[in-house]
Structure formats: C-alpha cells, structure tokens
C-alpha cells in the first residue's frame with residue numbers, strides 16, 4: 285500500500301476530527317498560541333477573555349479545549365453541565381504554576397483588608413480565593429472597578445500587575461511574584477537591534493513582558509488587542525513581542541503586512557513559543573474526541589467559588 289504524504293495524513297486527521305465533532309455534538313475552542321494546524325480545526329479561536337465568554341454560551345454537549353489546563357478548567361467552571369476535554373493533561377502553564385493555592389491562601393491571610401484580583405492564568409483553587417478574575421484584555425477595567433482607596437492583591441503575574449500599577453498610579457496594590465516563562469524571556473538587545481534594522485516597524489508587546497521591554501513598545505496589549513492594533517495602525521511592519529503562535533492569525537488577517545517575531549534571550553528557533561500550548565496536537569484532539577477523555581472534573585464547592593470570581597469579571601467586561 286502506498287504511504288500517505290504528510291499533507292494527506294494531516295488532511296485525513298482533520299476530516300476525522302470534523303466527523304467526530306458532528307457525531308458527538310462537540311465544539312473546539314482554541315487559543316491563538318496553538319499551532320496553525322490546531323487553529324485550523326477550531327470552531328472558535330480567541331484570546332483568554334473571548335474563550336471564556338464563548339465557553340459560557342456554547343450549547344454543544346462537549347467542549348474540547350485546544351489550549352492549556354487553566355483554560356479548560358475555566359470552561360468547566362462556566363459550563364458545569366458540559367463535558368470538557370483537554371487533549372493533554374500535561375499542558376500546564378508556568379504562570380499558573382507559579383501560584384500554588386496553599387501558598388496563595390497564606391499570602392492572602394496577611395492582607396485581610398485587601399480584595400483579590402487574579403488573572404485567569406491560575407488554578408481553579410486560586411480563583412476560588414479571588415474576588416474578581418481578569419485577563420490581559422480587561423485587567424485595567426477590573427482594577428479600576430474598585431474604589432481607589434480599596435487595597436488590592438494582584439496575582440499571579442508581577443509584570444502585568446506592575447504595568448497596571450504604572451497605568452493607574454495605585455500604590456495600594458500588592459503583587460504576587462509570578463511570571464510566564466515565555467513572556468519574561470524576550471531579549472531587549474535583540475528587540476533594539478530589530479528596531480534599528482526596521483526603523484518603520486511598530487513594536488507590539490504583551491503586558492506579561494518585563495517592564496524594560498514594555499518601555500520600548502509602541503503598543504502594549506492582550507493578544508486580541510495586538511491583533512486589532514496591527515489592522516488599524518497604518519504601519520506595514522510590526523515587531524511582535526509575544527508568543528509566536530499569534531503570527532499565523534496576523535498573517536491570515538493582514539497578508540500585505542510584515543510580522544517579525546522577537547527572539548527570547550536563549551533561542552534556537554528564533555521566536556518565542558509556549559511549550560505547553562504546543563502540546564496540543566491534531567492526534568491528541570482526535571483521540572480525546574473519540575475516547576471522550578481526558579475530562580476536566582472539578583470539586584463543586586471550589587467550582588462555585590471560582591465561578592463567582594469569573595462571573596464578576598464578565599459583568600465588568
């Protein structure tokens with residue numbers, strides 16, 4: 285029997301996934317940081333905020349989350365009656381893992397008069413200890429929804445927290461000391477070199493990056509905000525300082541523009557990739573849909589407490 289080429293194999297896998305989706309009444313939600321192949325089988329592609337809103341309103345029986353663990357947990361929190369599948373349970377997040385619930389509970393106990401704002405990149409147990417969740421799209425609005433005199437804990441990303449602190453001038457905000465390994469690793473030297481080589485390019489930066497990187501940005505924003513900015517700004521070239529998966533959507537939306545990925549300090553591929561997001565594969569999606577496992581299962585009391593914090597966020601935006 286003749287061997288299938290790689291593209292025939294990929295096309296056959298995509299066909300299998302689409303027929304499983306139909307027969308099982310499943311929907312695939314994917315983050316922009318997954319691979320282009322994975323993005324191509326998604327029913328909905330979005331950043332963290334859009335994905336949580338979509339997870340809440342879908343009427344499918346199964347949500348397959350093409351993303352990382354905390355995202356699938358968020359979907360289950362918001363849609364407890366649906367079966368939520370995550371193709372690889374190893375797809376974690378260095379940021380979420382930098383904030384363990386027991387340590388966070390002890391930290392929170394030191395600031396009894398503080399309200400807690402936490403980024404959705406946290407475990408469900410940390411969300412259950414939170415007053416209002418946020419994503420990078422709405423962190424500013426969420427923080428500003430509290431009266432200025434209200435002291436806050438912001439967790440777990442120290443870079444996003446510091447950025448919001450600088451924007452709002454709020455000095456009564458305590459930051460948890462966590463970070464994302466992808467966004468922390470960009471090299472300032474390489475970005476400055478790219479800026480010299482492409483003087484007309486705009487530099488777009490995710491707020492999970494370090495302060496000295498944010499300072500050289502022309503635009504700072506979440507994944508969705510960066511995508512929109514590249515469409516509305518008149519520039520033809522952009523230096524992209526965030527996870528490289530976003531490039532596929534940029535090139536699809538704006539084929540006449542040029543996108544240059546910024547490299548991290550220590551890079552072999554020349555761009556910055558989240559190894560957890562890349563654990564989601566077409567084979568993994570096919571197997572998870574076929575076998576209806578691995579499934580996200582949550583403790584109901586913890587889920588309810590986490591749901592309150594996420595619903596508060598959705599009310600704000």
Ligand code: 13P
Pocket residue numbers: 330331332333405419420421464492506507508
């Ligand atoms: P957003 O999707 O909010 O831009 O967050 C980026 C991220 O790191 C997701 O893990």
Ligand code: SF4
Pocket residue numbers: 317352376377378379380405464465466467527558559560561
């Ligand atoms: Fe977590 Fe960073 Fe990967 Fe996003 S890019 S999932 S914050 S490790």
